[in-house]
Amino acid sequence: MELGKYSIGIGDRFAHQGKAQLAAVQKAGQSGVHITPVWNKSFREHQIIKTKPEDTRVEADNAVKSLNWDSAYFVDADHVGLKNVDLFLESSDFFTLDVADFIGKSADEDNIQQFLNKYRKYTGALTIPGISDTINVTGQLLVQIAHKYLYGVQEAGKIFRHIQANKKSPFVVEVSMDETESPQTPVEMLFILAAIADEGIPARTIAPKFAGRFNKGVDYVGDVARFSKEFEQDIAVIDFAVKEFSLPANLKLSVHSGSDKFSIYGPIAQALRKFDAGVHIKTAGTTWLEELIGLAMAGGDGLEIAREVYRNAYSRFDELCGPYATVIDINKNQLPAPNDVDKWDSQLYAETLRHVQSNPRFNPHFRQLLHVGYKVAAEMGERYLGALREYEHVIAQNVAENIFERHIKPLFLNF
Helix, strand or coil, X not given: CCXXXXXXXXXCCCCCCHHHHHHHHHXXXXXXXXXXXXXXXXXXXXXXXXXXXXXXXXXXXXXHHHCCCCCCCEEEEEEECCCCHHHHCCCCCEEEEECHHHCCCCCCHHHHHHHHHHHHHHCEXXXXXXXXXXXXXXXXXXXXXXXXXHHHHHHHHHHHHHHHHHCCCCCEEEEECCCCCCCCXXXXXXXXXXXXXXXXXXXXXXXXXXXXXXXCCCCCECCHHHHHHXXXXXHHHHHXXXXXXXXXXXXXXXXECCCCCHHHHHHHHHHHHHHCCCEEEECCCHHHHHHHHHHHHHCHHHHHHHHHXXXXXXXXXXXXXXXXXXXXXCCHHHCCCHHHHCCCCHHHHHHHHCCCCCCCCCCHHHHHXXXXXXXXXXXXXXXXXXXXXXXXXXXXXXXXXXXXXXXXXXXXXXX
């Protein structure tokens, strides 16, 4: 189950764009860069859309068969815990273990003491290749890290062992801490990785939280220089920890981008080249928005559905935005009135939604609302799904172009 140096999580809310997504990955291969595709969908998304994890497996398998893909590919049980992982055991072979809810909860004192006794040897001035500054690890800092993170890593260990005991075929593991209040520092990352090794978790990717805002569907908001430094330091810490704690040699960073963090794609690409490192990028719900763009461009009933989705999303703003409040930033005053959108033609709707920042028509508030508004389309049932089939030729072109041009090229081809 080789994940590969570069891999991309391609979320697909409605499980209709597998071939278009894979076509973009194949195009990268034709350009000389091999990327492992990973279809990811969370328990929350399955609940809202009324799908099942096996639907994602069927989508992936069908795409692979249709396009004669002969390399590794995966289906990710995205952000799972003990409460819902059983639903994914049969269909998934990539498990993102989400421990964000357990960070800050303190582990048993005996466990903490054992951890401190084992890693106290790292206190003092610590030099990590690739990080220019010497890291000062105090005993107090080590205690704080143990109290903050050890319980969460232990929870990841429980989830991993549960999967291991109940799944007989090989699988890949990611440990995710990105949905926390504060980013992890390099020294915190180091001892988190030590705890992961102690739990016997063969993690292939780790998803930390970085500084700045990773809002859904729009660009990064924050200090790009700070992100660049954090990203490079995390790569260095991982390389050090792999050797120091006997973690898997191909362990790499995972960036849960929320999609379209274009301003940090350059620094990520530079760091990958500088350190000869791998990365896993999750593109989340971009494909759903490309479906809407494709429907709008198709005109007729497709455009009408796109307008209707916006009208209903606008009227249900609080309901739809509430669960995503920490990862969206929408100014309601910047949202167009539904009555105005009802008069838009295909081109205006598409340009307002498509994430091309140089286009004066692009509206990030409009885009974010629709990003979290997929529940509206799900409630349309066959009307929406039928339109996806009817206008597949238009939608697929948008999906493939978006993944290749806006994600794959700047990350992996513009070195």
